[in-house]
Amino acid sequence: MAIIKNGFTRGKIYNVTYSVRNGVQISKGLSRKPKYDKSAATIDSATVFGKASNLGFYFRLSMYDAYNDFHDSAMSTRLTGLIVESFKPVLDETNLNFIFKQNSFKRLEGFEFNVKSPIQNYLFAQFMVDYSDNNLVKITIPEMKSPKEFVFPSEIAKCKLVVTCGLFDLENGLYNQTESHLFDIQRTYPTTLIPSQETTFSTQPGCLCIIAISLQFYKTTFAGDVILNNKQFNPSAILSAHITDGPVDTDTRERWDEMDFKTGRQLLLPPPAPVHLLPGSPDNTAA
Template sequence: MARIDGKFIRGMAGDLTFRKVKDKQIVQGKTKKAQIDMTAATYNAAYIFGRASTLASYIRVQIDPIIGFYDGGMISRFTGECNQILQQAATADENVFDYSQNHFNRLNGFEFNLESPVKNYLFAQPIVTLAEQIVTIDLPEIKIPKELKAPENVQYCTVAFSVSLFDLSTNQYNSTEIKSFEIEWKPRAFSFPAQQLVFEGSPGCLCVIALALYYSERTFAGKAVLNNKKLSPSAILKADFCPGETVPKNGWQEMTFNDKKKRKKAKKEKKEV
Protein backbone atom coordinates (compact mmCIF):
# COMPACT_ATOMS: atom_id res chain seq x y z
CA MET A 1 0.00 0.00 0.00
CA ALA A 2 1.31 3.42 -0.92
CA ARG A 3 1.26 6.29 1.57
CA ILE A 4 1.97 10.01 1.39
CA ASP A 5 5.15 11.10 3.18
CA GLY A 6 5.30 14.87 3.00
CA LYS A 7 5.73 15.85 -0.65
CA PHE A 8 6.48 12.25 -1.71
CA ILE A 9 4.71 8.91 -2.04
CA ARG A 10 6.21 5.69 -0.67
CA GLY A 11 5.12 2.08 -1.17
CA MET A 12 3.23 0.13 -3.81
CA ALA A 13 0.06 0.92 -5.68
CA GLY A 14 -1.04 -1.65 -8.23
CA ASP A 15 1.90 -2.48 -10.50
CA LEU A 16 3.81 0.65 -9.46
CA THR A 17 6.40 1.14 -6.73
CA PHE A 18 6.98 4.65 -5.33
CA ARG A 19 10.32 5.52 -3.70
CA LYS A 20 12.08 8.67 -2.53
CA VAL A 21 15.72 9.02 -3.62
CA LYS A 22 17.27 12.17 -2.14
CA ASP A 23 14.86 14.93 -3.24
CA LYS A 24 13.34 13.06 -6.16
CA GLN A 25 10.25 10.90 -6.56
CA ILE A 26 11.02 7.59 -8.26
CA VAL A 27 8.25 5.49 -9.79
CA GLN A 28 8.99 1.96 -11.04
CA GLY A 29 6.77 -0.59 -12.72
CA LYS A 30 6.91 -4.33 -12.13
CA THR A 31 8.95 -6.27 -14.63
CA LYS A 32 6.92 -8.94 -16.35
CA LYS A 33 9.07 -11.95 -17.10
CA ALA A 34 8.05 -13.96 -20.10
CA GLN A 35 7.26 -17.56 -19.25
CA ILE A 36 9.37 -19.99 -21.24
CA ASP A 37 7.42 -22.70 -23.00
CA MET A 38 9.52 -25.86 -22.57
CA THR A 39 9.25 -28.58 -25.18
CA ALA A 40 8.25 -32.06 -24.03
CA ALA A 41 11.82 -33.29 -24.57
CA THR A 42 13.32 -30.44 -22.54
CA TYR A 43 10.77 -30.96 -19.77
CA ASN A 44 11.52 -34.70 -19.59
CA ALA A 45 15.27 -34.05 -19.53
CA ALA A 46 14.83 -31.59 -16.66
CA TYR A 47 12.73 -34.12 -14.72
CA ILE A 48 15.31 -36.87 -15.21
CA PHE A 49 18.10 -34.51 -14.13
CA GLY A 50 16.19 -33.78 -10.92
CA ARG A 51 15.78 -37.49 -10.23
CA ALA A 52 19.46 -38.12 -11.02
CA SER A 53 20.50 -35.34 -8.65
CA THR A 54 18.46 -36.91 -5.85
CA LEU A 55 19.85 -40.39 -6.50
CA ALA A 56 23.41 -39.03 -6.65
CA SER A 57 22.86 -37.40 -3.26
CA TYR A 58 21.68 -40.67 -1.68
CA ILE A 59 24.69 -42.54 -3.08
CA ARG A 60 27.16 -39.89 -1.92
CA VAL A 61 25.72 -39.79 1.58
CA GLN A 62 26.04 -43.56 1.88
CA ILE A 63 29.65 -43.53 0.68
CA ASP A 64 30.56 -40.40 2.67
CA PRO A 65 31.89 -42.27 5.77
CA ILE A 66 34.97 -43.39 3.83
CA ILE A 67 35.36 -40.58 1.28
CA GLY A 68 37.12 -38.14 3.60
CA PHE A 69 38.21 -35.02 1.70
CA TYR A 70 36.97 -34.47 -1.86
CA ASP A 71 37.71 -31.89 -4.54
CA GLY A 72 35.55 -28.80 -5.08
CA GLY A 73 33.92 -30.03 -8.28
CA MET A 74 33.17 -33.56 -7.11
CA ILE A 75 29.45 -33.11 -6.39
CA SER A 76 28.82 -31.53 -9.78
CA ARG A 77 30.87 -34.20 -11.59
CA PHE A 78 29.11 -37.04 -9.78
CA THR A 79 25.64 -35.60 -10.40
CA GLY A 80 26.54 -35.23 -14.08
CA GLU A 81 27.54 -38.88 -14.32
CA CYS A 82 24.31 -40.02 -12.65
CA ASN A 83 22.32 -37.80 -14.99
CA GLN A 84 23.97 -39.42 -18.04
CA ILE A 85 23.08 -42.86 -16.62
CA LEU A 86 19.41 -42.05 -16.07
CA GLN A 87 19.09 -40.26 -19.42
CA GLN A 88 20.34 -43.42 -21.15
CA ALA A 89 18.13 -45.70 -19.04
CA ALA A 90 14.93 -43.69 -19.53
CA THR A 91 12.16 -45.35 -21.52
CA ALA A 92 9.08 -44.07 -23.33
CA ASP A 93 6.99 -45.07 -20.30
CA GLU A 94 6.78 -42.40 -17.62
CA ASN A 95 8.87 -43.08 -14.48
CA VAL A 96 10.19 -46.35 -15.97
CA PHE A 97 13.94 -46.89 -16.37
CA ASP A 98 15.67 -49.83 -18.01
CA TYR A 99 18.99 -50.64 -16.31
CA SER A 100 19.62 -53.89 -18.19
CA GLN A 101 22.46 -52.35 -20.26
CA ASN A 102 24.85 -51.93 -17.31
CA HIS A 103 24.57 -48.14 -17.45
CA PHE A 104 25.91 -47.78 -13.90
CA ASN A 105 29.29 -49.14 -15.03
CA ARG A 106 29.87 -45.52 -15.99
CA LEU A 107 30.63 -44.88 -12.31
CA ASN A 108 33.44 -47.48 -12.19
CA GLY A 109 36.68 -45.69 -11.34
CA PHE A 110 35.01 -42.40 -10.39
CA GLU A 111 37.54 -40.42 -8.32
CA PHE A 112 36.25 -38.35 -5.39
CA ASN A 113 39.44 -36.32 -5.06
CA LEU A 114 41.26 -35.38 -8.25
CA GLU A 115 44.09 -33.95 -6.12
CA SER A 116 45.00 -37.50 -5.05
CA PRO A 117 43.33 -40.09 -7.31
CA VAL A 118 43.40 -43.70 -6.14
CA LYS A 119 44.88 -44.76 -9.49
CA ASN A 120 48.09 -42.89 -8.58
CA TYR A 121 48.51 -44.78 -5.29
CA LEU A 122 47.07 -48.28 -5.62
CA PHE A 123 48.18 -50.40 -8.59
CA ALA A 124 47.01 -53.82 -7.40
CA GLN A 125 43.60 -54.52 -8.94
CA PRO A 126 40.82 -55.71 -6.58
CA ILE A 127 38.44 -58.29 -8.05
CA VAL A 128 34.72 -57.97 -7.24
CA THR A 129 32.29 -60.90 -7.43
CA LEU A 130 28.56 -60.22 -7.11
CA ALA A 131 26.18 -62.99 -6.07
CA GLU A 132 22.53 -62.72 -5.03
CA GLN A 133 23.26 -62.51 -1.31
CA ILE A 134 27.03 -61.99 -1.15
CA VAL A 135 29.53 -59.43 -2.41
CA THR A 136 33.14 -60.62 -2.40
CA ILE A 137 36.23 -58.44 -2.84
CA ASP A 138 39.54 -60.18 -3.47
CA LEU A 139 42.70 -58.10 -3.32
CA PRO A 140 45.81 -59.91 -4.61
CA GLU A 141 49.19 -59.86 -2.92
CA ILE A 142 50.52 -56.31 -2.90
CA LYS A 143 54.18 -55.58 -3.61
CA ILE A 144 55.08 -52.51 -1.56
CA PRO A 145 56.08 -49.83 -2.47
CA LYS A 146 55.75 -50.84 -6.14
CA GLU A 147 51.97 -51.43 -6.09
CA LEU A 148 50.99 -49.19 -3.17
CA LYS A 149 52.45 -45.70 -2.87
CA ALA A 150 52.60 -43.54 0.25
CA PRO A 151 53.87 -40.08 1.23
CA GLU A 152 56.86 -39.58 3.51
CA ASN A 153 56.67 -40.34 7.24
CA VAL A 154 53.84 -42.84 6.79
CA GLN A 155 53.88 -45.77 9.17
CA TYR A 156 50.49 -47.29 8.44
CA CYS A 157 48.10 -47.50 5.50
CA THR A 158 44.49 -48.56 6.02
CA VAL A 159 42.69 -49.89 2.94
CA ALA A 160 38.93 -49.50 3.41
CA PHE A 161 36.02 -50.77 1.32
CA SER A 162 32.33 -49.89 1.56
CA VAL A 163 29.32 -51.61 0.01
CA SER A 164 26.06 -49.67 -0.45
CA LEU A 165 22.86 -51.32 -1.71
CA PHE A 166 19.98 -49.57 -3.50
CA ASP A 167 16.69 -51.11 -4.65
CA LEU A 168 15.71 -48.84 -7.53
CA SER A 169 12.44 -50.70 -8.11
CA THR A 170 11.08 -49.81 -4.66
CA ASN A 171 13.22 -46.69 -3.98
CA GLN A 172 14.89 -48.14 -0.88
CA TYR A 173 18.48 -48.37 0.37
CA ASN A 174 20.31 -50.26 3.08
CA SER A 175 22.90 -48.97 5.53
CA THR A 176 26.45 -49.04 4.18
CA GLU A 177 28.74 -51.83 5.32
CA ILE A 178 32.44 -50.95 5.76
CA LYS A 179 35.41 -53.28 6.19
CA SER A 180 39.15 -52.58 6.14
CA PHE A 181 42.62 -53.93 6.83
CA GLU A 182 45.80 -52.19 7.93
CA ILE A 183 49.27 -52.41 6.44
CA GLU A 184 52.25 -51.47 8.59
CA TRP A 185 54.90 -49.72 6.54
CA LYS A 186 58.48 -51.00 6.52
CA PRO A 187 61.72 -49.26 5.53
CA ARG A 188 62.42 -51.89 2.87
CA ALA A 189 60.38 -53.43 0.06
CA PHE A 190 57.97 -56.16 1.15
CA SER A 191 54.83 -58.02 0.09
CA PHE A 192 51.48 -57.90 1.85
CA PRO A 193 49.43 -61.11 1.60
CA ALA A 194 46.23 -61.36 -0.44
CA GLN A 195 43.02 -60.36 1.31
CA GLN A 196 39.38 -61.34 0.90
CA LEU A 197 36.46 -59.31 2.25
CA VAL A 198 32.86 -60.57 2.21
CA PHE A 199 29.83 -58.27 2.39
CA GLU A 200 26.07 -58.69 2.34
CA GLY A 201 24.37 -58.43 -1.05
CA SER A 202 20.74 -58.32 -2.16
CA PRO A 203 19.29 -59.79 -5.38
CA GLY A 204 18.35 -57.29 -8.08
CA CYS A 205 19.79 -54.31 -6.19
CA LEU A 206 22.35 -51.77 -7.30
CA CYS A 207 25.61 -52.40 -5.47
CA VAL A 208 28.03 -49.47 -5.23
CA ILE A 209 31.49 -50.44 -3.96
CA ALA A 210 33.93 -47.73 -2.93
CA LEU A 211 37.48 -47.85 -1.62
CA ALA A 212 39.67 -45.38 0.23
CA LEU A 213 43.24 -45.19 1.50
CA TYR A 214 44.07 -43.73 4.92
CA TYR A 215 47.64 -42.93 5.86
CA SER A 216 48.75 -42.50 9.46
CA GLU A 217 51.75 -42.19 11.73
CA ARG A 218 52.46 -43.20 15.30
CA THR A 219 52.50 -40.46 17.95
CA PHE A 220 52.70 -40.42 21.75
CA ALA A 221 48.89 -40.12 21.81
CA GLY A 222 48.33 -42.96 19.35
CA LYS A 223 47.93 -43.05 15.58
CA ALA A 224 47.40 -39.75 13.77
CA VAL A 225 45.75 -39.74 10.34
CA LEU A 226 47.75 -37.82 7.72
CA ASN A 227 44.98 -37.47 5.13
CA ASN A 228 44.14 -33.92 4.13
CA LYS A 229 42.52 -31.99 1.26
CA LYS A 230 45.38 -32.81 -1.09
CA LEU A 231 45.92 -36.37 0.15
CA SER A 232 42.69 -38.34 0.42
CA PRO A 233 42.46 -41.09 -2.22
CA SER A 234 38.95 -42.52 -2.61
CA ALA A 235 37.02 -43.83 -5.60
CA ILE A 236 34.19 -46.06 -6.74
CA LEU A 237 35.56 -49.50 -7.49
CA LYS A 238 32.41 -50.91 -9.08
CA ALA A 239 28.73 -50.10 -9.54
CA ASP A 240 26.54 -52.92 -10.79
CA PHE A 241 23.45 -54.96 -9.94
CA CYS A 242 23.48 -58.15 -7.90
CA PRO A 243 21.99 -61.00 -9.97
CA GLY A 244 18.42 -62.17 -9.35
CA GLU A 245 15.04 -60.57 -8.78
CA THR A 246 14.37 -58.13 -5.96
CA VAL A 247 12.57 -59.42 -2.86
CA PRO A 248 10.61 -57.63 -0.09
CA LYS A 249 12.91 -56.06 2.49
CA ASN A 250 12.70 -55.25 6.16
CA GLY A 251 14.61 -52.45 7.82
CA TRP A 252 15.62 -50.65 4.62
CA GLN A 253 15.18 -46.89 4.39
CA GLU A 254 13.08 -45.02 1.84
CA MET A 255 14.41 -42.79 -0.94
CA THR A 256 12.14 -39.86 -1.77
CA PHE A 257 11.97 -38.48 -5.32
CA ASN A 258 9.87 -35.59 -6.59
CA ASP A 259 6.88 -36.65 -8.65
CA LYS A 260 6.74 -35.66 -12.27
CA LYS A 261 4.31 -32.79 -12.63
CA LYS A 262 2.17 -32.08 -15.67
CA ARG A 263 3.94 -29.76 -18.07
CA LYS A 264 2.40 -26.29 -18.19
CA LYS A 265 2.36 -24.35 -21.42
CA ALA A 266 3.21 -20.69 -21.33
CA LYS A 267 0.31 -18.33 -21.73
CA LYS A 268 0.44 -16.31 -24.91
CA GLU A 269 0.01 -12.60 -24.43
CA LYS A 270 -2.76 -10.96 -26.45
CA LYS A 271 -1.49 -8.47 -28.96
CA GLU A 272 -3.09 -5.08 -28.97
CA VAL A 273 -4.92 -4.21 -32.19
Protein backbone atom coordinates in the same frame (compact mmCIF):
# COMPACT_ATOMS: atom_id res chain seq x y z
CA MET B 1 3.16 -3.80 -0.17
CA ALA B 2 6.00 -2.25 1.83
CA ILE B 3 6.46 -0.91 5.34
CA ILE B 4 8.84 1.66 6.83
CA LYS B 5 10.44 0.71 10.13
CA ASN B 6 13.32 2.45 11.91
CA GLY B 7 13.85 4.59 8.84
CA PHE B 8 14.19 1.65 6.43
CA THR B 9 11.77 0.42 3.79
CA ARG B 10 10.99 -3.27 3.63
CA GLY B 11 8.83 -4.98 1.02
CA LYS B 12 7.74 -4.45 -2.58
CA ILE B 13 6.68 -1.21 -4.31
CA TYR B 14 5.71 -1.67 -7.95
CA ASN B 15 8.65 -3.49 -9.57
CA VAL B 16 11.17 -2.76 -6.82
CA THR B 17 11.86 -4.88 -3.72
CA TYR B 18 13.35 -3.17 -0.65
CA SER B 19 15.29 -4.87 2.14
CA VAL B 20 17.91 -4.09 4.80
CA ARG B 21 21.31 -5.72 5.09
CA ASN B 22 23.78 -4.83 7.86
CA GLY B 23 22.06 -1.51 8.43
CA VAL B 24 22.11 -0.56 4.73
CA GLN B 25 19.03 -0.02 2.57
CA ILE B 26 18.97 -2.43 -0.41
CA SER B 27 16.68 -2.04 -3.42
CA LYS B 28 16.37 -4.55 -6.23
CA GLY B 29 14.36 -4.29 -9.42
CA LEU B 30 12.47 -7.34 -10.66
CA SER B 31 14.01 -9.20 -13.56
CA ARG B 32 12.69 -8.22 -16.99
CA LYS B 33 14.12 -11.34 -18.60
CA PRO B 34 11.48 -12.73 -20.97
CA LYS B 35 9.89 -16.02 -20.00
CA TYR B 36 9.60 -18.89 -22.45
CA ASP B 37 7.40 -21.95 -22.42
CA LYS B 38 9.43 -25.09 -21.80
CA SER B 39 9.40 -27.72 -24.50
CA ALA B 40 8.60 -31.35 -23.75
CA ALA B 41 12.27 -32.21 -24.29
CA THR B 42 13.34 -29.54 -21.81
CA ILE B 43 10.89 -30.80 -19.21
CA ASP B 44 12.05 -34.40 -19.72
CA SER B 45 15.69 -33.33 -19.41
CA ALA B 46 14.96 -31.44 -16.19
CA THR B 47 13.08 -34.46 -14.84
CA VAL B 48 16.02 -36.78 -15.55
CA PHE B 49 18.50 -34.35 -14.01
CA GLY B 50 16.32 -33.92 -10.93
CA LYS B 51 16.07 -37.68 -10.41
CA ALA B 52 19.81 -38.09 -10.98
CA SER B 53 20.58 -35.35 -8.46
CA ASN B 54 18.22 -36.95 -5.97
CA LEU B 55 19.76 -40.43 -6.36
CA GLY B 56 23.27 -38.96 -6.23
CA PHE B 57 22.47 -37.56 -2.79
CA TYR B 58 21.81 -41.07 -1.46
CA PHE B 59 24.92 -42.44 -3.18
CA ARG B 60 27.03 -39.79 -1.43
CA LEU B 61 25.26 -40.40 1.88
CA SER B 62 25.84 -44.14 1.66
CA MET B 63 29.47 -43.86 0.55
CA TYR B 64 30.42 -41.31 3.22
CA ASP B 65 32.85 -43.74 4.89
CA ALA B 66 34.87 -43.73 1.68
CA TYR B 67 35.55 -39.99 1.57
CA ASN B 68 34.70 -38.56 5.03
CA ASP B 69 33.92 -35.05 3.73
CA PHE B 70 37.38 -34.81 2.14
CA HIS B 71 36.04 -34.50 -1.41
CA ASP B 72 36.75 -31.87 -4.04
CA SER B 73 34.31 -28.99 -4.48
CA ALA B 74 32.82 -30.37 -7.71
CA MET B 75 32.35 -33.97 -6.52
CA SER B 76 28.57 -33.76 -6.25
CA THR B 77 28.20 -32.21 -9.70
CA ARG B 78 30.54 -34.74 -11.31
CA LEU B 79 28.66 -37.67 -9.75
CA THR B 80 25.27 -36.32 -10.83
CA GLY B 81 26.58 -35.95 -14.38
CA LEU B 82 27.60 -39.60 -14.49
CA ILE B 83 24.21 -40.68 -13.15
CA VAL B 84 22.48 -38.61 -15.84
CA GLU B 85 24.56 -40.39 -18.48
CA SER B 86 23.69 -43.72 -16.85
CA PHE B 87 19.98 -42.85 -17.03
CA LYS B 88 19.85 -41.90 -20.70
CA PRO B 89 20.18 -45.40 -22.24
CA VAL B 90 17.53 -46.90 -19.93
CA LEU B 91 14.71 -44.35 -20.21
CA ASP B 92 11.40 -45.97 -21.13
CA GLU B 93 9.10 -44.71 -23.86
CA THR B 94 7.57 -42.08 -21.54
CA ASN B 95 11.02 -40.64 -20.70
CA LEU B 96 9.88 -40.58 -17.06
CA ASN B 97 10.90 -44.03 -15.85
CA PHE B 98 13.87 -46.36 -16.18
CA ILE B 99 14.42 -49.99 -17.09
CA PHE B 100 17.77 -50.85 -15.55
CA LYS B 101 20.13 -53.64 -16.54
CA GLN B 102 22.92 -55.07 -14.42
CA ASN B 103 25.58 -52.83 -15.97
CA SER B 104 23.50 -49.63 -16.16
CA PHE B 105 25.72 -47.88 -13.59
CA LYS B 106 29.03 -49.27 -14.82
CA ARG B 107 30.25 -45.81 -15.79
CA LEU B 108 30.42 -44.99 -12.06
CA GLU B 109 33.31 -47.44 -11.71
CA GLY B 110 36.53 -45.49 -11.28
CA PHE B 111 34.74 -42.33 -10.08
CA GLU B 112 37.14 -40.34 -7.90
CA PHE B 113 35.72 -38.63 -4.82
CA ASN B 114 38.65 -36.21 -4.82
CA VAL B 115 40.31 -35.43 -8.15
CA LYS B 116 43.11 -33.60 -6.33
CA SER B 117 44.49 -36.95 -5.14
CA PRO B 118 43.43 -39.75 -7.55
CA ILE B 119 43.63 -43.18 -5.99
CA GLN B 120 45.29 -44.46 -9.15
CA ASN B 121 48.38 -42.44 -8.16
CA TYR B 122 48.85 -44.63 -5.08
CA LEU B 123 47.29 -47.99 -5.91
CA PHE B 124 48.14 -49.93 -9.08
CA ALA B 125 46.98 -53.45 -8.20
CA GLN B 126 43.91 -55.01 -9.80
CA PHE B 127 41.16 -55.96 -7.35
CA MET B 128 38.78 -58.82 -8.19
CA VAL B 129 35.06 -58.30 -7.56
CA ASP B 130 32.97 -61.47 -7.73
CA TYR B 131 29.15 -61.41 -7.59
CA SER B 132 28.70 -65.04 -8.61
CA ASP B 133 28.09 -66.45 -5.09
CA ASN B 134 24.53 -66.55 -3.81
CA ASN B 135 23.69 -63.09 -2.36
CA LEU B 136 27.36 -62.35 -1.68
CA VAL B 137 30.00 -60.13 -3.24
CA LYS B 138 33.63 -61.02 -2.66
CA ILE B 139 36.44 -58.50 -3.07
CA THR B 140 39.94 -59.92 -3.40
CA ILE B 141 42.93 -57.68 -2.72
CA PRO B 142 45.95 -59.16 -4.50
CA GLU B 143 49.45 -59.36 -3.10
CA MET B 144 51.13 -55.98 -3.51
CA LYS B 145 54.68 -54.70 -3.34
CA SER B 146 55.52 -51.17 -2.28
CA PRO B 147 56.39 -48.86 -3.95
CA LYS B 148 55.72 -50.71 -7.24
CA GLU B 149 52.02 -51.46 -6.67
CA PHE B 150 51.26 -49.44 -3.54
CA VAL B 151 52.74 -45.99 -2.98
CA PHE B 152 53.19 -44.47 0.46
CA PRO B 153 53.44 -40.67 0.45
CA SER B 154 56.72 -39.29 1.71
CA GLU B 155 57.29 -39.71 5.47
CA ILE B 156 54.04 -41.69 5.93
CA ALA B 157 54.32 -45.35 6.97
CA LYS B 158 50.81 -46.43 7.97
CA CYS B 159 47.57 -46.78 6.03
CA LYS B 160 44.10 -48.22 6.45
CA LEU B 161 42.56 -49.54 3.23
CA VAL B 162 38.79 -49.15 3.63
CA VAL B 163 36.35 -51.18 1.52
CA THR B 164 32.76 -49.88 1.68
CA CYS B 165 29.58 -51.55 0.42
CA GLY B 166 26.18 -49.93 -0.05
CA LEU B 167 22.95 -51.48 -1.39
CA PHE B 168 20.11 -49.63 -3.13
CA ASP B 169 16.65 -51.02 -3.93
CA LEU B 170 15.83 -48.68 -6.80
CA GLU B 171 12.49 -50.32 -7.47
CA ASN B 172 11.06 -49.67 -4.03
CA GLY B 173 13.11 -46.59 -3.09
CA LEU B 174 15.13 -48.08 -0.22
CA TYR B 175 18.78 -48.27 0.81
CA ASN B 176 20.55 -50.14 3.59
CA GLN B 177 23.07 -49.13 6.23
CA THR B 178 26.54 -49.04 4.70
CA GLU B 179 29.10 -51.61 5.82
CA SER B 180 32.87 -51.03 5.76
CA HIS B 181 35.83 -53.37 6.28
CA LEU B 182 39.32 -52.09 7.12
CA PHE B 183 42.75 -53.53 6.34
CA ASP B 184 45.97 -52.26 7.94
CA ILE B 185 48.93 -51.66 5.63
CA GLN B 186 52.30 -50.68 7.04
CA ARG B 187 55.51 -49.67 5.30
CA THR B 188 58.64 -51.63 6.06
CA TYR B 189 62.17 -51.09 4.82
CA PRO B 190 63.76 -51.56 2.38
CA THR B 191 60.72 -53.11 0.65
CA THR B 192 57.14 -53.79 1.69
CA LEU B 193 55.23 -56.94 0.74
CA ILE B 194 51.49 -56.68 1.37
CA PRO B 195 49.86 -60.14 1.47
CA SER B 196 46.73 -61.00 -0.51
CA GLN B 197 43.48 -60.54 1.44
CA GLU B 198 39.77 -60.77 0.75
CA THR B 199 36.51 -59.60 2.22
CA THR B 200 32.85 -60.48 1.65
CA PHE B 201 29.62 -58.47 1.91
CA SER B 202 26.03 -59.69 1.85
CA THR B 203 23.87 -58.45 -1.02
CA GLN B 204 20.20 -58.74 -1.97
CA PRO B 205 18.60 -59.80 -5.28
CA GLY B 206 17.68 -57.01 -7.68
CA CYS B 207 19.63 -54.29 -5.84
CA LEU B 208 22.33 -51.89 -6.99
CA CYS B 209 25.53 -52.74 -5.12
CA ILE B 210 28.20 -50.03 -4.96
CA ILE B 211 31.68 -50.91 -3.70
CA ALA B 212 34.06 -48.04 -2.87
CA ILE B 213 37.63 -48.08 -1.60
CA SER B 214 39.70 -45.44 0.13
CA LEU B 215 43.21 -45.06 1.52
CA GLN B 216 43.34 -43.44 4.95
CA PHE B 217 46.92 -42.61 5.87
CA TYR B 218 47.71 -41.93 9.52
CA LYS B 219 50.40 -41.63 12.15
CA THR B 220 50.45 -42.92 15.69
CA THR B 221 50.83 -40.39 18.53
CA PHE B 222 50.59 -40.54 22.32
CA ALA B 223 46.90 -39.62 21.91
CA GLY B 224 46.23 -42.39 19.40
CA ASP B 225 46.07 -42.64 15.61
CA VAL B 226 45.80 -39.32 13.73
CA ILE B 227 44.38 -39.42 10.21
CA LEU B 228 46.45 -37.35 7.77
CA ASN B 229 43.88 -37.15 4.96
CA ASN B 230 42.38 -33.74 4.22
CA LYS B 231 40.54 -31.76 1.53
CA GLN B 232 43.66 -31.73 -0.65
CA PHE B 233 44.65 -35.36 -0.09
CA ASN B 234 42.10 -38.15 0.14
CA PRO B 235 42.50 -41.04 -2.35
CA SER B 236 39.06 -42.69 -2.69
CA ALA B 237 37.03 -44.04 -5.58
CA ILE B 238 34.14 -46.30 -6.61
CA LEU B 239 35.41 -49.76 -7.46
CA SER B 240 32.22 -51.46 -8.64
CA ALA B 241 28.56 -50.58 -9.37
CA HIS B 242 26.42 -53.57 -10.28
CA ILE B 243 22.74 -54.55 -10.08
CA THR B 244 22.48 -58.04 -8.66
CA ASP B 245 20.53 -60.82 -10.32
CA GLY B 246 17.06 -61.95 -9.29
CA PRO B 247 13.67 -60.51 -8.30
CA VAL B 248 13.45 -57.99 -5.49
CA ASP B 249 12.39 -59.48 -2.15
CA THR B 250 10.65 -56.79 -0.09
CA ASP B 251 10.51 -59.05 2.98
CA THR B 252 14.23 -58.42 3.52
CA ARG B 253 13.88 -54.61 3.60
CA GLU B 254 12.36 -54.10 7.06
CA ARG B 255 15.37 -52.20 8.42
CA TRP B 256 16.23 -50.31 5.25
CA ASP B 257 15.83 -46.54 4.99
CA GLU B 258 13.56 -44.84 2.47
CA MET B 259 14.75 -42.79 -0.52
CA ASP B 260 12.81 -40.20 -2.48
CA PHE B 261 14.00 -41.97 -5.64
CA LYS B 262 11.95 -44.90 -6.93
CA THR B 263 11.62 -46.58 -10.31
CA GLY B 264 9.75 -49.42 -12.00
CA ARG B 265 10.71 -53.07 -12.29
CA GLN B 266 14.20 -53.84 -13.49
CA LEU B 267 15.08 -56.17 -16.35
CA LEU B 268 18.14 -58.11 -15.32
CA LEU B 269 20.64 -60.30 -17.12
CA PRO B 270 22.50 -63.35 -15.71
CA PRO B 271 25.28 -62.54 -13.20
CA PRO B 272 28.63 -61.71 -14.80
CA ALA B 273 31.81 -63.71 -14.42
CA PRO B 274 34.42 -62.33 -12.00
CA VAL B 275 36.30 -59.39 -13.47
CA HIS B 276 39.54 -57.65 -12.56
CA LEU B 277 39.12 -53.95 -11.85
CA LEU B 278 41.85 -51.34 -11.56
CA PRO B 279 40.86 -48.69 -8.98
CA GLY B 280 40.65 -45.21 -10.46
CA SER B 281 40.45 -46.40 -14.07
CA PRO B 282 36.88 -45.90 -15.38
CA ASP B 283 35.41 -48.45 -17.76
CA ASN B 284 32.99 -46.64 -20.05
CA THR B 285 32.46 -49.52 -22.45
CA ALA B 286 29.07 -50.41 -21.00
CA ALA B 287 26.11 -50.09 -23.33
